[in-house]
Amino acid sequence: MSAPQVNGNATKDWPFPNPPVVREEYLPKLAIKPWLIPQTPQRVLKNCKVVDPASGKLLDGLKSITIAEGKIVSVEDTRDSDEGVDVQGAYVCPGLIDCHVHITATPGVKTMLELVKLPDQLTSLRSTFVLKEMLARGFTTVRDTGGATKIIATALEEGLLEGPRLFQCGKALSQTGGHADFQSAVSGGNQTGCCGGHSESLGRVCDGVPQVLKAVREELKAGADFIKIMMGGGVSSEADPIDMIQFTEEEVQAITKTCDRMGNKISTAHAYTPGAIRHAVENGVKAIEHGNFIDEPTAKMMAEKGIFLTPTLACYGIMARKPFEDFLSEVGRPKNLEVMEKGLEALKIAEEAGVTVCYGSDLLVSMHALQTEEFTVRSQVLDSPTILKQATTNAAKLLKHEGKLGVIAPGAYGDIIVLRSNPLEDISVLDRPEDNLLAVIKEGRTSMSHIKGL
Incomplete structure (x- = not known):
């Protein structure tokens, strides 16, 4: 009795006659993870006007960029003999980085109340649409500040999902009555959302040192890249006024010291006011989200201590106009x-004080489609090179990926966008991707292209 053949080699213990033969082309699909995509072969883009966000200038002359095994190998002057895809003098910029997104706050509902009642599995499935669209807008890396998981990040890394590289904090930490407590306020607010619900998908509630220790340890164990703490009032939550300061000193220190001891992870804080910001920084937090009421002394303190700031400005105007004017509750509006x-005044104060400012959008539901509007809003008070740096090199520092993200240089990831216009002259070209974005490349793989040959 013969055994089945795999590439001509007989397998053992085959009890039947006429063994099947497994054709070679099927072997990749028999792997444990058959969706894994092999690295793309070497590719070259030539005649590129390379944008250098760190200097705020173009590199001298036209360049050829070689990418192999997902990383940039060389950036050299283009020669007549160079083979590759000719971008014909288009502007080649590092992939964009959005440092404040919520990919599980997905389209499909109209109001915040509807959003927090969605089942987690449905939000995870819908998030695949959000991720794909973000990549198509030129964002090759995003930092999720409440809702995403290591599972989604790994699926993106392995190629199972299409989208940006994902850094995530799991669930943000909130005290009872804090910014991520979306449970009903009736009888103390201990009711769960519908069907298990989404009320604790963006965040989780924890009170007292033992609970916050357990929460931060669980999020880090689950693979969180950083930890987010809700330390002040918020717009979308009903029980907390904007000037409220959340968590005690002991609770915050328990979180930040655990971050230091479990992998030297960065902690960041949702905080609008100087009081909330100082409460965070004085107790070990390394980064601030929003900061709309920041004053000059607080900004200078942040700059001296190397504290990052990720403002999110466009989202408020978006939530105040059609078709999202009813998204927030009567308390939130x-x-x-x-x-x-x-917001704009705070952005200017922080930048002038020397704070390392990053790009963030903080959009929910169908608002994600307006992710690039933040560029136009910031351009009212800042110049284009400064804003581009916030969405590239500054963001890379926050993510501890300097030299790998936000730059076109040997050793960096092959994350590139090709533009019709120069973003250093007018940053708002990034807010019109339909007119200006010619190609998006992540780790050497083309996700979107209007250029022949890519």
């Missing part, structure tokens, strides 16, 4: 207008 009025 006036808070939204309150923080919107101060």
Whole structure:
């Protein structure tokens, strides 16, 4: 009795006659993870005008960029003999980085109340649409500040999902009555959302040192790249005014010291006011989200201590106009207008004080489609090179990926966008991707291209 053949080699213990033969082309699909995509072969882009965000200038002359095994191998002057894809003098920029997203706050609902009632599995499935669209807008890396998981990040890394590289914190940590407590306020607010619900998908509630220790340890064990702490009032949550300061000193220190001891992870804080920001920084937090009411002394303190700031400005205007004017509750709408009025002034104060400022959008539901509007909003008070740096090299520092992200140089990831216009002259070209974005390349793989040969 013969055994089945795999590439001509007989397998053992085959009890039947006429053994099947496994054809060679089927072997990759028999792997444990058959979706894994092999590295793309070497590719060259030539006649590139290379944008260098760190210097705020173009590199001298036209360049040829060689990418192999997902990374940039060389950036050299283009020669007549160079083979490769000719971009014909288009502007080649590092892939964009959005440092404040919520990929599980997906389209499919109209209001915040509907969003927090969605089942987790449905939000995870819908997030695949959000991720694919973000990549198509030129964002090759995103930092999720509440909702995403290591599971989704790994699926992206392995090629099972299409989208940006994902850094995530799991669930943000909130005290009872804090910014990520979306449970009902009736009888103390201990009710769960519908069907298990989404009320604790963006964040989780923990009170007292033992609970916060357990929460931060569980998130880090689950693979969180950083930890987010809700330390002040928020727009979308109903029980906390904007000027509220959340968590005690002991609770915050328990979180930040655990981050230091479990992999030297960065902790970041949702905080609008100087009081909330100082409460965070004085107790070990390394980065701030929003900061709309920041004042000059607080900004200088942040700069001296090397604290990062990720403002999110466009989202407030988006939530105040059609078709999203009913997204927030009656409690949230006036808070939204309150923080919107101060955002641009705070951005200017932070930048002038020397704070390392990063790009963030903080959009929810179908608002994700307006992710690039943040570029145009910031351009009202900052110049284009400064804003581009916030979405590239500054963001790479926050993610501890300097030299790998936000730059076109040997050793960096092959994350590139090709543009019709120069973003150093007018950053708002990034807010019109349909007119200006010619190609998106992540780790050497083309995700979107209007250039022949890519």
